[in-house]
Amino acid sequence: MALCVKLRITGFVPEQGEDTLNRLVYGRFGSRKGLVRFCYHWVVFKFGGYRxxxxxxxxxxxxxxxxxxxxxxxxxxxxxxxxxxxxxxxxxxxxxxxxxxxxxxxxxxxxxxxxxxxxxxxxxxxxxxxxxxxxxxxxxxxxxxxxxxxxxxxxxxxxxxxxxxxxxxxxxxxxxxxxxxxxxxxxxxxxxxxxxxx
Missing domain, CATH: 3.40.50.2300 (Response regulator)
Structure with a gap:
């Protein structure tokens, strides 16, 4: 998210790009915490941590x-x-x-x-x-x-x-x-x- 804000400030990503990213995160993962937790547990899972x-x-x-x-x-x-x-x-x-x-x-x-x-x-x-x-x-x-x-x-x-x-x-x-x-x-x-x- 910080990256998206930084890119928008520098003119690389329009504001609607951040809105699209937010919709993706909240629609697919529920929240930013949900995204982080999903990614963390997915990595542990892929390395056999939950076998x-x-x-x-x-x-x-x-x-x-x-x-x-x-x-x-x-x-x-x-x-x-x-x-x-x-x-x-x-x-x-x-x-x-x-x-x-x-x-x-x-x-x-x-x-x-x-x-x-x-x-x-x-x-x-x-x-x-x-x-x-x-x-x-x-x-x-x-x-x-x-x-x-x-x-x-x-x-x-x-x-x-x-x-x-x-x-x-x-x-x-x-x-x-x-x-x-x-x-x-x-x-x-x-x-x-x-x-x-x-």
């Missing part, structure tokens, strides 16, 4: 437990979509209270794909009852550490984005992002669930 959490196979009858931060956007959509594909699934959040509804945009997105989040209520991981054979599916690599600190290390944990057609280790939280990125993110969540349930 133990990549595309783990779920055995027949194994419950999929989707986890994100607030349990209102990413994980509840993954849960209802996995159930629609015939899998036993649940979801919870690392940093949420209990009993709150899904995000309004998540409900709208789900409904546009024939799914319903109308009855969803948030559950914090500390209040969720895990089974020893659950496959835990998180959206971000840092959530692996957070989950293990709050719940324990005796669970199989996978990164949701690694099940996408073009695997990625990081699916950014869309909660405070624009509508374009929100839709992009939720599509990635659905793609990851399809890859997992195929």
């Amino acid at each position: 133990d959490f990549t595309r783990l196979s779920a055995v027949d009858g194994q419950r999929l437990v989707f986890i994100c931060s607030g349990n209102i956007c990413r994980s509840p959509l993954a849960e209802v979509y996995a159930r629609s594909l015939g899998r036993e699934a649940a979801s919870c959040g690392l940093n949420c209270g209990d009993g709150f509804p899904a995000d309004a945009r998540a409900m709208e997105f789900a409904a546009s794909h024939g799914l319903s989040l109308e009855n969803h209520k948030t559950v914090n991981v500390k209040d969720f009852v895990f089974r020893s054979d659950d496959l835990i599916v998180v959206m971000e690599p840092t959530q692996i550490i957070e989950f293990r600190e709050k719940v324990g290390r005796n669970y199989a944990v996978a990164l949701a984005g690694t099940y996408c057609n073009n695997p990625v280790p990081y699916i950014h939280d869309p909660f405070n992002c624009n509508d374009e990125f929100f839709i992009h993110c939720e599509k990635n969540v659905m793609e990851s669930v399809r890859g997992m349930c195929a």
